[in-house]
Amino acid sequence: MKPRRSPLFAGIGHRPLRTLVIGLMIASQSAAQTSRTIPPSPAGVIEFTEAELKRILRHSPLPDPPADPTNRWADHPGAVELGRLLFFEPRLSATGDTSCATCHDPAKSFTDGRALSQGAGPGLRNTMSLWNVAYNRWYFWDGRSDTLWSQALQPIERDIELNGSRTRLARLLFTDEGLRRAYESVFGDPPDVSDPARFPEEARPAAAGVEDAGHRAWSGMSESDREQVNQVFVNAGKAIAAFERRLLSRRAPFDVFVEGLREGDPVKASALSESAQRGLKFFMGEGNCFFCHAGPNFTDNEFHNIRVPPLDPARPPDSGRFHGAEQVLRDPFNALGPYSDERSGAAADKIEFLANSPENWGRVKTPSLRNVATTAPYMHQGQFADLDAVLRYYSTLEGAVTFGHHDRENIIRPLNLTPEQMADLRAFLESLTDTELPPDLLDGAAREPPGRE
Amino acid sequence: MRSARCVMKLMGCGVVAAMWAATLGACSTGSDGTCCEASQNGAASARAADPSTGGQTGTTEIRSNGGAYLVRFETVPSPIPTNELFSMRVSVFDGSGRTQASEEISLSADAAMPHHHHGMNVRPRVSRNDDGSFLVRGMQLHMPGYWEIYFDITRDGRTERAQYNLTIE
Numbered sequence: 001m002k003p004r005r006s007p008l009f010a011g012i013g014h015r016p017l018r019t020l021v022i023g024l025m026i027a028s029q030s031a032a033q034t035s036r037t038i039p040p041s042p043a044g045v046i047e048f049t050e051a052e053l054k055r056i057l058r059h060s061p062l063p064d065p066p067a068d069p070t071n072r073w074a075d076h077p078g079a080v081e082l083g084r085l086l087f088f089e090p091r092l093s094a095t096g097d098t099s100c101a102t103c104h105d106p107a108k109s110f111t112d113g114r115a116l117s118q119g120a121g122p123g124l125r126n127t128m129s130l131w132n133v134a135y136n137r138w139y140f141w142d143g144r145s146d147t148l149w150s151q152a153l154q155p156i157e158r159d160i161e162l163n164g165s166r167t168r169l170a171r172l173l174f175t176d177e178g179l180r181r182a183y184e185s186v187f188g189d190p191p192d193v194s195d196p197a198r199f200p201e202e203a204r205p206a207a208a209g210v211e212d213a214g215h216r217a218w219s220g221m222s223e224s225d226r227e228q229v230n231q232v233f234v235n236a237g238k239a240i241a242a243f244e245r246r247l248l249s250r251r252a253p254f255d256v257f258v259e260g261l262r263e264g265d266p267v268k269a270s271a272l273s274e275s276a277q278r279g280l281k282f283f284m285g286e287g288n289c290f291f292c293h294a295g296p297n298f299t300d301n302e303f304h305n306i307r308v309p310p311l312d313p314a315r316p317p318d319s320g321r322f323h324g325a326e327q328v329l330r331d332p333f334n335a336l337g338p339y340s341d342e343r344s345g346a347a348a349d350k351i352e353f354l355a356n357s358p359e360n361w362g363r364v365k366t367p368s369l370r371n372v373a374t375t376a377p378y379m380h381q382g383q384f385a386d387l388d389a390v391l392r393y394y395s396t397l398e399g400a401v402t403f404g405h406h407d408r409e410n411i412i413r414p415l416n417l418t419p420e421q422m423a424d425l426r427a428f429l430e431s432l433t434d435t436e437l438p439p440d441l442l443d444g445a446a447r448e449p450p451g452r453e
Numbered sequence: 454m455r456s457a458r459c460v461m462k463l464m465g466c467g468v469v470a471a472m473w474a475a476t477l478g479a480c481s482t483g484s485d486g487t488c489c490e491a492s493q494n495g496a497a498s499a500r501a502a503d504p505s506t507g508g509q510t511g512t513t514e515i516r517s518n519g520g521a522y523l524v525r526f527e528t529v530p531s532p533i534p535t536n537e538l539f540s541m542r543v544s545v546f547d548g549s550g551r552t553q554a555s556e557e558i559s560l561s562a563d564a565a566m567p568h569h570h571h572g573m574n575v576r577p578r579v580s581r582n583d584d585g586s587f588l589v590r591g592m593q594l595h596m597p598g599y600w601e602i603y604f605d606i607t608r609d610g611r612t613e614r615a616q617y618n619l620t621i622e
Contacts, residue, residue, distance in 0.1 A: 055622075291597050300536050302574055302595045349538055353591030355576035409571045411596075 042266035046277045048284075053261070055284040060258035062250045062296040062370075065134035069342035070335045071149045071238045073186060074245060081447065082182040083243030086236055088444020089179070091172055093162035094202070095120060099444070100155065100162075100240070103127040106442045109374035109435060110247060115311060115382025121160030124318070126382040129375045131435075132368055134245040137301035137350065141364045141380045142324025146350050147340070149241035150333035153233060157204045157214075165204040165214050166233035167193065173232060178446045187235045191228040198225050234339040246441055249370045252434040254280070272431050278421075279428025287394075287415055287425075298369035298432065305363045305409040307400035308393065311381035318380065321363040325356035359409055373430040387429055391422045517606060517613035522546060524604045524615040528592075535597055535621045538575070541589040542582070545606055557608065562589045564602045597622050 041048070048056065073079035086092065090099045103117045104110040110130035117123030125141050133139070139151035155161035156169060170193045173183050183190050193199040198221065206215035218226065253271040260268030272280065283289040294300040303321040310317065328351070333339055335347035342348070364380045378384040384393060392398070395417040402408060417425070440447065512527045523546040528539050545558055560579055565572040577591040594600050604615040 294536065294597070300595060302536070346538075349591065353538065353575040353577065353593070355574060357572065357574075359571045360574075409569055411569045411571075 039262070039264045042260055042264050042269045044266050044274075045261065045269050046274060046281065048281055052281055052284045055290055056258060056261065056280065059284075059290070059296050059298065060255045062132070062135075062248075062255070065132075065245055065248070068134075068147065068149075068241070068245075068347070069345060070147050070340040070347045071241055072341040073235075073238045074149075074242055076186060076242055078182070078186040079239040079242035080246060081243075082179070082186055082236075083239035083241065084441060085179055085182055085444055085446070086240050087243055089172075091176075092156055092164045092169055093120065094164050094168075098162050100152075101444070103161075104130050106437075109371055111375050113376070115377050117161075119155070119158075119161040120163035123160055125380050126377065128367065129371065130244055130247050131249045131371045131375075132297050133247065135297045135301075135368075136299075138303075138324075138328070138365060140324065142320050142327070143303060143365055144324040144327035145331065146328050146334050147241070147347065148244060149234070149237040150331060152237040152240040152244070153333060156233075156236075159212075165202040166229050167199050167203040167217075168201060169236055170229045170232040171199065171201065173236070183235070183239075186239065190232055193229065193232075198222070199229065203229070230339070234333065237333070243441070247437065249434045251436075252370065253431040254428075255434075257431070273427055275424045276427035276431045279424035279426070280431075282421060282425060283428055291411070292366045293369050298372075299366040301366065303360065303363035303365050304411060305359075305361075306412050307397065307402065307408075308379050308381075308383055309399040309401050311383050317362065318364075319361055320380070321360040321365075322356065322358070325354060325360055329354060329356075361408070363409065369429060370432050371435055373433050374435060387426050388422065391417060391425055395422065513617060515604070515615045515617050517604075517615040519613040521608075521613050522606050522615060524606070526604070526617075533592075533594060533619070533621060536593065536595045538591060538593050541592060542586055543589055543604065544586040545604075559607045560587050560589075561605045561607075562592065562603065563605075564592065564594060564600055566596060566598055566600055568599060569596070594621055 068074040087100045087104075090097050090102075092099060098119050103112045103119060103123075104127065105112055111127045112118070114123075115126060117125065117127040128141065133148055136148065137143075137146075139145040139148060140154075145151035145154065153166075156164050157166065170191065173179050173190045174193050180190060200217035200221070202214045203217035203221060204212070204214040205218050206212035221229075253276075256268050256271035257277075260266065260271065283293075292300050292302075292304055303324075305320075328334055331337070334351050336343055336351045340347070372378075373387060376384075376386050378387070378390050384390045394412070395415050397412065397414045400412075415421075511531065512525060514523055514525045516523055524543060525546065526541045526543040528541050530539060533539055541562065543560060543562070545560060562577050562579060563572060573593055574595055575591050575593045577589050580588050580590070582588050592602075599618070599620045602617040602619070604617075606613050606615065
C-alpha cells in the first residue's frame with residue numbers, strides 16, 4: 001500500500017485540538033502585530049506562511065555560547081591555548097600516535113569521515129563533529145557527560161580511543177616544557193608526579209568488574225596522590241573544553257538570508273537559492289523537522305529514536321540514552337561532583353532532575369545541523385553515507401527498526417519526498433555551512449602562551 | 454539524593470483555600486468553605502492563553518477525573534517555555550467544597566506526549582510550601598506539540614488524576 005503523504009511528526013495529532021489551536025493562533029495575530037516583527041519579504045524570497053517565518057527567525061542568529069559556570073576556565077585565553085596543545089597531543093595516548101584530533105580532524109570538519117570511529121580500537125559509534133559543542137546540553141551520542149570538560153576526559157582513558165591514563169597525562173604536563181609552561185600560565189605549578197612508585201605511568205580507575213592493569217595501579221595509589229592527579233586531569237579537561245568552545249559556526253548563508261529577511265535586504269536574502277528556500281520552507285513547515293532540530297543550533301539537545309537500522313544487525317543493539325542517562329548520573333565529574341566549579345544552578349538542575357525510562361532505550365542525541373554537509377557519514381553508527389541517503393530514509397523509513405519489548409518513542413512518519421523536495425532539502429542543509437575558523441586554532445604547533453590572568 | 458517520585462504530604466489545605474478565595478476571588482466561597490464552584494469541570498480553564506506557544510499564563514484550574522479535587526496551578530516562567538525547565542505552584546482543593554483541614558494528600562506531577570509515546574526526560578520533584586501549596590520543580594516539555602500534564606492526587610490510598618492539555622510550539 002502506498003503510504004499516505006503525511007507530516008514527519010505526529011505532532012499535534014489530535015484533530016479537534018489542532019483545529020482549535022490553529023484557530024487561536026490565527027485569531028490572535030493581527031496584521032499590525034505581524035508587520036512589527038516581520039517586515040515584508042524582500043525580492044527573491046519565496047512565500048512563507050507567518051508560522052514558518054516566525055520559526056525561521058527563531059533559528060538565527062546563533063547567540064554567543066552560554067557560559068559554563070562548572071568550568072571557571074571556560075573562556076580563559078591561556079586555557080584555550082593549553083587546551084589546543086592537549087587536543088593535538090598524541091602523547092596522551094598509550095601508543096603515542098593518537099590524539100583528540102585523530103578522530104576530530106580539523107581538515108575533516110572535526111570528524112573522521114568514517115562510519116565508526118577508529119582509535120586505539122574499533123569504535124562503536126560515529127565520531128561526532130565538534131562544531132558548536134559549547135551550546136550542548138549533553139555530550140556523546142548517549143549524553144553520558146553533562147559538561148564539555150567532563151566529556152573531554154573520557155576518550156583519554158577509554159581503551160578504544162586514546163587508551164591513555166590520567167597519570168600519563170599528569171606526568172606529561174610535569175615533564176614536557178611547553179605543556180608545563182602552558183599549564184602553569186593558567187593553573188599554577190603542576191604537582192610533582194615524577195616518582196614512579198607513587199605515580200605509575202598508567203593508572204586509571206576502571207568500571208567495577210573490568211580487569212585493567214591501569215586500575216590495579218590506580219588502586220595502589222594513596223588517596224591524596226589520586227586526588228592530585230584527578231585535579232590535573234580535570235584541569236586538562238577544562239582547558240580542552242576552553243579550546244573546543246572556540247569551534248564556532250555562526251554565519252552560514254542561512255544566517256545571512258535571515259538577516260536579509262529581518263532587514264528587508266534583497267542582497268542578503270539572495271544568500272539562499274530558491275531551491276534552498278523551498279527546502280527551508282519544508283523544514284519549518286510540512287516536514288516538521290524543526291521539532292527536534294530546534295533553535296539556532298538546530299538541535300533540541302535531547303534524545304530521540306528515529307528507528308534508523310543498525311549498521312551491523314549482528315551486533316548487540318545500541319541502548320543509547322538508556323545507558324547514557326545512568327552513566328552521567330554516576331559520573332564523578334558531573335556538574336554535581338566535587339570537581340565542578342558550580343554545583344548549583346542550571347547545570348546542576350540537569351542532573352538533579354534527569355530521569356531515565358524504558359523509552360530512552362535506543363534513543364540518541366539530536367545532532368546540530370550546522371555544518372552538516374561537511375560531516376558525512378551520518379547517524380550514530382554512520383549508517384548513511386551522504387545527505388541523500390539521510391533524506392531517502394526520512395522519505396521512506398525503509399528498514400526502520402523497533403526495539404522489541406521496550407517502550408518506544410514514535411515520532412516519525414515517511415515524508416514521501418519528491419525528487420525536487422529532496423534536492424530542496426539538501427540545498428537548505430548545505431546552506432548551514434560555515435567552516436571559517438581562526439587559523440591558530442587548527443593545529444597543535446607550539447606558540448607563546450598568553451600571559452597569566 | 455533522589456527522593457521518592459514527586460511525592461510530598463500536604464496538610465491543612467483549608468487555610469490555603471480560604472486565603473486564595475480571599476485574595477484571588479477566583480471562586481465562590483460559601484460559609485462552609487466551599488470553593489471553586491464556578492470552575493470548569495475536568496477541562497483546563499486558562500485565564501489567558503498565549504497563542505504563540507499554546508502555553509497557559511496566569512492561574513489555571515482543573516478538576517480531577519473523579520471530581521473529588523480541584524487543582525489550581527501557575528507556572529514559573531509563564532507561559533510554559535518549550536524545552537526549558539519550569540516550576541509549578543500547585544494547590545489542591547476538595548472537590549465537594551470542603552477543604553481538607555486534616556487529611557493527608559500526596560501529589561505527583563508528570564507529563565507526556567501520548568501521540569509520540571513518550572513522557573518527559575526529567576523527573577520533577579514536589580515539595581510543600583509553607584502555605585500548604587505544592588512546589589513542583591523540574592518540569593520540562595522538550596518538544597513542540599501536544600502535551601498532557603498530570604496531577605495525581607492520593608488520599609487514603611485512592612488516587613485521582615487531574616489533567617491539563619496544551620500544545621506548545
